[in-house]
Amino acid sequence: MIDLEAALTDLADHLDHPAGDDLAAAVRRRISAPEPRRAPSRSRTLLVLAAAIVVILGALLAIAPARRAIADWLGIGAVEVVRTEHPLPPGSSALTVPGALDAPPSGAVTRRLAAARKHVAFTIAEPHGAAVGALLGVDSDPRVPGGLVALRYTRFTLVEIATARTGPTVGKFIDPEARIESVTVAGRPGLWITGAHQIGYLNRAGNVETETVRRSGPVLLWTHGDVTYRIEGIPRLAAAQAIAATIR
């Protein structure tokens, strides 16, 4: 009788997989260049539209043991806002960035910021002024198309998301008690959301990162160019708008 484990180990050396001779060169080319933004195509548009439906259905299933109807829709930039008819269940309040692995125990924030700049398809902007405080951490998620970066300051977190031309990449699910106000942020339209809401992300494969659905505090959302911005952690709209105005 042959040892099955040994047979499988032997089989590994005889698989007819692609040789991958050009792999190192191809990887080198891709990591040496800034991440390209894909031009929208019909098939990709359909894919993203389908994925947007999946994110909503997926998240509703994830957060709703009972049936929830969608009451209304709103959206801005990379973010689609969906209101549900019933209160959301308690969720994690921890601010996490999908795909971000544990931060190293020590490491210069500036170095992480420099590295994050290479991982996103847009120019990372930063807030300025005395009210901003120290930059405590930088997380980036290359799985979000075009990239996502979160800058963690003492009092708030600024999240910058590439705005896909083909549709939203972030789903925000709010309950009936949450309020949404249309506001102006540095002269541009934005949304101020207060009350319970949860956030889920679509990754590049169009899959919902349901594990990142979490409870979130007041949020100011707006877009500028190809980037959707989110400030989280500032309880008052005017203070959040003031910080937003310093971002460049």
Added chain:
Amino acid sequence: MDRRRDEELVTAAREGDVDAFAVLVERYRQPALRLAYGIAGDEAEDAVQDGFVKAFRSLDGFRTDAAFRPWLFTIVANEARNRRRSWSRRSKLALQVREQPQPTGAAADDVAAQHDQRRQLLDVVARLPDRHREVVSLRYFAGLSESETAEALSCPIGTVKSRLSRALNQLRTALGEEVAL
């Protein structure tokens, strides 16, 4: 051959040293391809390429006190899994054993018999449920230890052991007495 340890290469790559990362690509190219092939068949090369690129772009999140290989293979396995999921789950996974030059003389029969045996084994591996084929691919095709496989799957080692045990039993059952494994 570059003799620097993974940790040194990762540290250099995190500083933007593309050459250092290319050494890691060469070092793990073959087991990564075997792993991805076991999960996603002909999509393996694309999955591995995307996996390496994503690994490079996620290096800042990699804990330097952790082992690089299982971390990398987690990403590659995810890429391969996503590609597998993107086609119809009902589509059959076609895996092939590499053809070898046929020797002449007495050895020819032995080589042909070995080839058939490998082909039969791979056919039943291809029919395993995705979850079981994935653990088999990590453990035997990529050559991870059981604890590294547990790390790559983010599950307890006991889960890996039980999944492997079930997978091996399924393989034995599927093979039956055909090849008397």
